[in-house]
Amino acid sequence: MSAESSKSTADRLRDTLAQLKEMRHYAKNNVEVLTAEWLVFDGELSRLKKADAIADLMDRQGQLHDALQAMIEDLEGVLDKLPPEEPPA
Structure with missing residues (x-):
């Protein structure tokens, strides 16, 4: 059995949370x-008529940060x- 398939739901959720927190850090x-x-x-x-495009990107990046935080x-x-995990027998 591979290490990934032997992980519990809580372990996989913790891994996902760690990745999301890293993404949030970089988004901020x-x-x-x-x-x-x-x-x-x-x-x-x-003057270059690029201010609106940059403002849009800043808004989108801010929205990503907020969405990551909510998730x-x-x-x-x-x-x-989650119910407590029972130790392996």
């Missing part, structure tokens, strides 16, 4: 970096409600 960092760049180059981007909270609630 991306928003912060893009915002900093935006503040520096807003005037230039406006993490939801799955943590599911994990808390």
